[in-house]
Structure formats: C-alpha cells, structure tokens
Amino acid sequence: MAQACAVSSNYKQLRKGNTELSYIGSERYTFSFTIRDSPAHFVNATSWGNEDYIRSLSDSFRVGECVIIENPLIQRKELEREEKFSPATPSNYKLLLSENHSKVKVCSNYEVDTRLLSLVHLPVKEPGDYYSLADIVANGHNLDGRIISVLAAVRSVGEPKHFTTSDQRQGQRCEVKLYDETESSFAMICWDNESILLAQNWTPRETVIFASDVRINFDKFRNCLIATVISKTIITTNPDIPEANILLNFIRENKEKSLLDDEVDSYLKESINLSTVVDVYTVEQLKLKALKTEGTTDPFYGILFAYISTLNIDDEITKVVQNRCSGCGYTVKEASSICPTCNNNSSDFKRVFPSFDMLVDLTDHTGTLHSCSLTGNVAEETLGCSVNQFLSMTDEQKTTLKWQFLLERSKIYLKFCLSHRARSGLRISVLSCKLADSVEASRNLSGKEKV
Structure with a gap:
C-alpha cells in the first residue's frame, strides 16, 4: 500500500488519461495515470478491465488529488515501447492494477500527507528544459513532429468542442491560447478528457503552465506551428520554479496590455x-x-x-x-x-x-x-x-x-x-x-x- 499524488492520468503529471478500447479478444478498456510521492520519484500505473470498472476508476479521482493504492502488481517496464506513448519516468518499473485484487482510494483531508501537495506544482522536467514560444516560432518546420516542453502563460481557454468520428466514437477538443514575453499568442490543443477538465480551471492571464512533452506540429490550415497535448504530456499548473515566477510577474505587470481586443x-x-x-x-x-x-x-x-x-x-x-x-x-x-x-x-x-x-x-x-x-x-x-x-x-x-x-x-x-x-x-x-x-x-x- 502506498500514498501518492496523482500528477497525470493517461497523460503525464497533473493529468488523467483517456480510456481506450482494445479489440484483442473481448472488449477491454485501459486507464493509465502517473503518481508521485517525492520530487525525484514518480511512476506510471495502468489498469485493464471492463468498461464499467475502468470508467468508475477514471472518474473516482482527479489530477492533483492524493490516492492510496493497495495491492498493485510491480512490473519492469519496456522502456522503448512504453515511453513512446507514456510519460518518461525515472523508475524502471510500473504499476499494474487488477480489478479483482487492487484498489485505489482517494485520501480524505485528514489522511493526506501534506508534503505531497507541493508536488503538484513541481515540474517533472528540469526548470530550464523548455522552449520559449519565440524559440518554437523561430525554429519553424525544424520542430515539426518534435516532442518538447513549454513554459507559458494562459491567454484564453476555449469551450470544449464535441465531435463524432467516422467510426462513431465520441470525442472532444479544446483550444488553449498561450503567450509569454516573446509571443502574444500560440495555440495548444487538448484532446483527452482530463487535460480538458484541467484547462477549464485555468484563469486566463493569471495562470502559468509548464507542459512537459507536448508535440509540436505544423498546422496547414493556420499555416503555423501549434502544440498538442499527447499521452506523454504532463502539465504542471503554476509551477513553483523561478522561471515561472518571473513569467507570472510579467503577465501581472502587463495584464492591461495583454488584453488584446478583437481589433x-x-x-x-x-x-x-x-x-x-x-x-x-x-x-x-x-x-x-x-x-x-x-x-x-x-x-x-x-x-x-x-x-x-x-x-x-x-x-x-x-x-x-x-x-x-x-x-x-x-x-x-x-x-x-x-x-x-x-x-x-x-x-x-x-x-x-x-x-x-x-x-x-x-x-x-x-x-x-x-x-x-x-x-x-x-x-x-x-x-x-x-x-x-x-x-x-x-x-x-x-x-x-x-x-x-x-x-x-x-x-x-x-x-x-x-x-x-x-x-x-x-x-x-x-x-x-x-x-x-x-x-x-x-x-x-x-x-x-x-x-
């Protein structure tokens, strides 16, 4: 049994992930998340099961909440295959949760180890390991398809847009506009439920995020680069690092200037x-x-x-x-x-x-x-x-x-x-x-x- 803070869910830190449908044998669903119990240690956890169990588990907690995990199976991870789609973690192991033997319990207020709460605002990457928005724009097509980290302020958060795919699966997307001292507007797209829920809680022009491992792509329609939250991404809201504090001071001092109207x-x-x-x-x-x-x-x-x-x-x-x-x-x-x-x-x-x-x-x-x-x-x-x-x-x-x-x-x-x-x-x-x-x-x- 271990107590830890959920920093990601089917995505990296500070996020939960999607449920996915497997067509191998009977229909099975999977749900993955990332937990952390110290600045240097975090690990991925995955659970497989039927739709009711996986959806219930996914809905039982949110990113940033402390959980107690009972009876997980500890397994060595396959680095090359798993870290292609999951957050990179410092551990060589992962947790597997069984519907019959494992249990995830959300900690009540009096059960929470308060030392864990500060981890929510600590990025999983080194503070200097990120691109400014101007760096991304300047690199242009050289960054197309690359996975990088970004430190930026939130300029606006769009409403979630629901859609149906050609094979009748339901989905949604949400566009977040970012900015910093170097660029006035840069788009980041969220596709999964948890990152969209997280984004809805951000206050424009008052929130700074550290998004580790977002994918940069060239958007042909906009004719520019955009960032996309993927299954490797962990987003830290208002990170407790000097670089974020400098950016936060900048957006507060320039808030009136940053309120760019339609004109x-x-x-x-x-x-x-x-x-x-x-x-x-x-x-x-x-x-x-x-x-x-x-x-x-x-x-x-x-x-x-x-x-x-x-x-x-x-x-x-x-x-x-x-x-x-x-x-x-x-x-x-x-x-x-x-x-x-x-x-x-x-x-x-x-x-x-x-x-x-x-x-x-x-x-x-x-x-x-x-x-x-x-x-x-x-x-x-x-x-x-x-x-x-x-x-x-x-x-x-x-x-x-x-x-x-x-x-x-x-x-x-x-x-x-x-x-x-x-x-x-x-x-x-x-x-x-x-x-x-x-x-x-x-x-x-x-x-x-x-x-």
Whole structure:
C-alpha cells in the first residue's frame, strides 16, 4: 500500500488519461495515470478491465488529488515501447492494477500527507528544459513532429468542442491560447478528457503552465506551428520554479496590455493558409451559419463571390488610415503618435506607422454583409497600392480607384468570429479580395450547402 499524488492520468503529471478500447479478444478498456510521492520519484500505473470498472476508476479521482493504492502488481517496464506513448519516468518499473485484487482510494483531508501537495506544482522536467514560444516560432518546420516542453502563460481557454468520428466514437477538443514575453499568442490543443477538465480551471492571464512533452506540429490550415497535448504530456499548473515566477510577474505587470481586443487580434498577424479555405457561401448562407455558431468562440472561414458595394476610400482620411503601434498593434489616436500601452514608463519607444483600417460592405444576389473589416496588408493587396502611395493621391484619384472595385464581382476570403465590440456581435474580417474569374464565379453563385 502506498500514498501518492496523482500528477497525470493517461497523460503525464497533473493529468488523467483517456480510456481506450482494445479489440484483442473481448472488449477491454485501459486507464493509465502517473503518481508521485517525492520530487525525484514518480511512476506510471495502468489498469485493464471492463468498461464499467475502468470508467468508475477514471472518474473516482482527479489530477492533483492524493490516492492510496493497495495491492498493485510491480512490473519492469519496456522502456522503448512504453515511453513512446507514456510519460518518461525515472523508475524502471510500473504499476499494474487488477480489478479483482487492487484498489485505489482517494485520501480524505485528514489522511493526506501534506508534503505531497507541493508536488503538484513541481515540474517533472528540469526548470530550464523548455522552449520559449519565440524559440518554437523561430525554429519553424525544424520542430515539426518534435516532442518538447513549454513554459507559458494562459491567454484564453476555449469551450470544449464535441465531435463524432467516422467510426462513431465520441470525442472532444479544446483550444488553449498561450503567450509569454516573446509571443502574444500560440495555440495548444487538448484532446483527452482530463487535460480538458484541467484547462477549464485555468484563469486566463493569471495562470502559468509548464507542459512537459507536448508535440509540436505544423498546422496547414493556420499555416503555423501549434502544440498538442499527447499521452506523454504532463502539465504542471503554476509551477513553483523561478522561471515561472518571473513569467507570472510579467503577465501581472502587463495584464492591461495583454488584453488584446478583437481589433488588435485582427491586426496581429494570424497567418491563414487560404488554400485550406474551400467552403463557398452566399451572403444568406453565411448569416445562417453565423446564427448557428452563436455562443462558440472558434472562428469560421469561408469564400464569398460578391461585389464591394461600399468602399469609402474618398471619405475622411481618418476613416481609411489609422496609426498603429508596431509593438502591440493598437490604434494610436493621440496627437503625440506614441503608444500609451507599449511606451508607458519605457525608454524603448515603439514605432508608430500608418495602416489601412476601413469598413466595407459586401453584396451578392442574396443580401449584404455590412461593416466588414479590410485592414493592413490585405487592404494594400486589394487596392493595389501602399498606404503612402494612397496618402499622396488626390481626391479625384481616390474616387477613380474606388470605382475600379465597386460593382465588380470579387472572390473574397472571410473570417468570422464573435466580438462584443461589433454592433452585430460578429466581427467579419477580409483575408483576401481579388477580382473573380467569371467562369468560377458563375459556377459558385449558389454557394454550397455547408451551413
């Protein structure tokens, strides 16, 4: 019999894992978790059995709780095979739990050895053994498929999304956005129940995590690297290490700056591989889809063949061009042209530069999308001129440029996401807008029934 703290469950420390179905013989389920009773010692435990037993065992405790394990079978582990899918542990042994002979009991408050509780906040890897988010981005494709550790703050936690696989198995996923001193946003995806439950307890912009052994992959849709929680991953919440304390102080001191609103999120480069956006809609279909996705946090994307029906580039210049901070992307409206966020009490002044920032209406035969955001490089590519070239134009030249696009059918890639600042509750951003090929446009006028 031994008392220990559960630091992982079918995943590494601070997490529980999934139940898995085995088709060898009769249906059997397996559940694995990791326990720890000292800073240097932790071990994996696995149990096999029928569905009722495994689900009951999985639901009986959570990561971070202290348990007493009675009558486990101690077995030497096969390092190469087992550590490919399970957390790497310093021990050469593992625990096997039998439904008939073993027992896992959650310790009551008066039974808990208080020395175990501090282990929940102690990473299983060396404190310096991690990548910063900037290191990951800088390495690019070199890290694709690699398993590494990450220390970062939690910027946001998405709602769990449920799905059904092609073989009718139920699953769910949850996207967590991370950030640190070097990067403003980096995605981490959780697929298993326990890591998703753990993530739901994190407070954005107040929580730091040490995620050991996450997998880094290149996401073709986003055209960037993302992290994925896998069966080897152990996540330590608010780790008690100097590096985490430094990061925690940073996010507290910069909390107001880190509250990037929708406008800034749109400006900060969210690189999307447009070739992965294939669903074609009409305006009517897009409005219906927006209603059906109301309440979700994930954006959706689509292609629209439509006219630009409102393009007021010959209006007041402040409605077309805004000054933006090169550091955080905020619109700088002060006459001093100094960003009050980045340059507050700092000698490292960030450059302010002019950027397109306008609203356009898009119309097809089914309706109109009002106040779509056309900004930055996308606006420059659409209009065919830089901001400085535009600013040097006469009013007559701007009007001429405007009529090159009005009432000309375009192929437009759009992003839709919820925004409390938008009047309609939905922010629509133009990702690309080019004059459409007439044959392709006529072939797609009815859109696709993807709503």
